[in-house]
Amino acid sequence: MNFDLIALALGDVAWISLAFVFGFIARSVGLPPLVGFLATGFLLNSQGIAAGDTLEKLANIGITLLLFTVGLKLNLRTLARPQVWAVAGLHTTVVVALFGFVIYGLALIGIPYVSNLDFKGAFLIAFALSFSSTVFAVKVLEEKGEMASLHGRIAVGILIMQDIIAVLFLAVSTGKWPSAWAFFLVLLIPLRFVLFYVLKRVGHGELLVLFGFTLALGGAELFELVSLKGDLGALLLGVLIASHPKAGELAKTMLEFKNLFLLGFFLSIGMSGQLTIETVLIGALIAPFVLIKSALFFALLAGFRLRARTSLLTSLNLTNFSEFGLIVAAIGVSNGWIADGWLIVMAITLAVSFVIAAGLNKNAHHIYARYQPTWRRMQRPKRLADDSLFNIDGATIVIIGMGGIGTGAYDRMRDQHGETLVGIDIDSVTVKNQQAAGRRVLLGDPSDSDFWDRVQSTHTLKTVMLALPKFSSNLAVLEQLKEASFSGKIAVTAKFDDEAEALKQAGATTVFNVYAEAGNGFASHVVALSP
Incomplete structure (x- = not known):
């Protein structure tokens, strides 16, 4: 019997169980479970347990699957907007310059541990701090059901631009330039029709899952073979098939696998090295810099004619430091630019920024609503067409969420x-398809307090029907309706009994349990066909 394998299995059970306990505690106090996973990593690290190959492989697969699912939902036209490429470029330039001089100033005045940094090292750390975490931001957006929102799309676009900057840095700093074979990656464009053909015929079960894994991991491996960042390969393969009707189903199918593998990523951050009092203090000192990053994002986005609310929510999505900072620190250590302890400092800074970001994003809509006049004074009078408020034109019934149920x-x-109703959806593609089918559907964010204030001012709306796929999204809309003092009927869909009860307590007039009522609906349909 192989006792080494038994020991490995027991070790895996131990850290998985510990991650569950801390994740459960984090969720119980209103924080995302990933905060508990980070705490688990630091606890294991304090006990001398280092991240092994198994955990590293889990983390890498999780990031690859994450970027693949992002690609499945990405509209490339978003990257062409100046609110994306210009904001990303300006923000990186200003942050590197500002943070670089601040950190170098701290080194010159003799701050312990920072004093060992020279000019090049200070700006290397500043560059590492300029990135925001794709993993964290996308996970938060998915949990809130806001990936398709304007602020979600702009945040993801900025993150992708930062990934492109990261690829350029890796090429320059490591000498890892794309090989000549990278040119042939353009052949992937005509290959998409073959992928479409296969995707149409794989069905809805295990073959669909395997096809998703093949594209994600295969795309990553293909890019690595030509000396490009593998994660970008997974992203590109997702983009290639994003226009297929089954892309949404594939993304949902891959969701739980991605979340499971990402557990390894968050654990590995906390287990990246031994903690010392000095590294903890320096990491905690640098972590609040993330608020400066956020303020700069808000100023730039508002300056590019986005509404104050869109600018704020996008900024909060990006209020974190990136796992790429660990890679930059590792390159700096290997080249002798910074001391090896800075890798631990970056890990602590990253973890603390995640905790800060988790709290801010959980209360994002409340933060906007509470200080709404202040935020709105900062927005420009002229705004983008797709970020303007609209009227429901006298409708008495509004259906929010125009998926299958809606x-x-x-x-x-x-x-x-008759025509006294209107549909609302956060996804521009869904709205376009619904309008083409002859339905009166408008693009809008139902968690937007500005929208509900404007709707309430017309005094025509009597009934709100919520058919959003995310439980948290339904709760957010109910909160906005409560804040707007809406007195009409509110009907909400739910998937589970505990969710239905929570929705009633949050103000829903009636809750329709999709699974429980499906049988009744099916029977009613058959009865209607009877002679």
């Missing part, structure tokens, strides 16, 4: 009430 509800309500 579409069915819209058609039934239109048959009974």
Whole structure:
């Protein structure tokens, strides 16, 4: 019997169980479970347990799957917006210059541990701090159901631009330039039609899952073979098939696998090295710099004619430091530019920024609503067409979330009430398709307090029907309705009994349990067909 394998299995059970306990505690106090996973990593590290090959492989697969699913939902036209490429470029330039001089100033005045940095080392650390975490931001957006929102799309676009900057840095600092074979990657464009053909015929079960893994991991490996960042390969493969009707289903299918593997990523951050009092203090000292990053993002986005709310939510999504900072620190250590302890400092700074960002993003809508007049004074009078408020034009019924359930509800309500209703969806592609089908559907964010204030001022709305896929999204809308003093009927869909109870307590007039009522709906449909 192989006792080494038994020891490895028991070790895995131990850290998985510990991650569950700390993740559960974090969730119980209103923080994302990933904060608990980070704490688990630091605890294991304090006990002398280092991240092994198994954990590293889990982390790498998690990041690859994450970027693949981002690609499945990405519209490349978003990257062409100046609110993305210009903001990303300006922000990186200003942050590197500002943080670089501040850190070098701290070194000159003899701050312990920082004093060992020279000019090049200070600016290397500043460059590492200029990036925001793709993993964290996308995970938060998905949990809140806001990936398709304007602020979500702009945040992801900025993160992708930062990834491109990261690739250039790696090429310059390590001499790892793309090989001549990288030119042939353009052949992936005509290959998309083959991928479409396969995706259409793989069905909805295990073959769909395997196809997703093949594209994500295969794309990453293909890019690595030509000396490009593998994660970008996974992202590109996702983009290639994003326009296929089954892309959304594939993204949902890969969701839980991605979340499981990302556990390894968050654990590995905390286990990246031994902690000392000095590294903890310096990491805690640098972590608040993330708020300066956030303020600069807000100023730039508002300056590029985004609404104050969109600018704020995008900035909060990016209020964190990036795992790429660990890579930059590792390159700095290997080249002798900085001391090896800075790798631990960056890990602590990253973890603390995640805790800060988790709290801010959890309360993002409340932060905007509470200080709404202040934020709105900072926005420019002229704004972008797709970031402007709209009217519901006298509608008495609004259906929020125009997926399968919302579409069915819209058609039934239109048959009974005529054209006195309107549909709302956060996804521009969904809105375009619904409008093409002849439905009156508008693009909007239902968690936007500005929107509900404007709707309430018309005094025409009597019924709100929430058919959003995320439980947290439904709760956010109910909170906005409560803040706006809406007195009409509120119907909400739910998938589980505990969610239904929580929605009723949050103000829903009635809750429709999708799974529990499906049988009744099916039977009613059959009865209607009976002679």
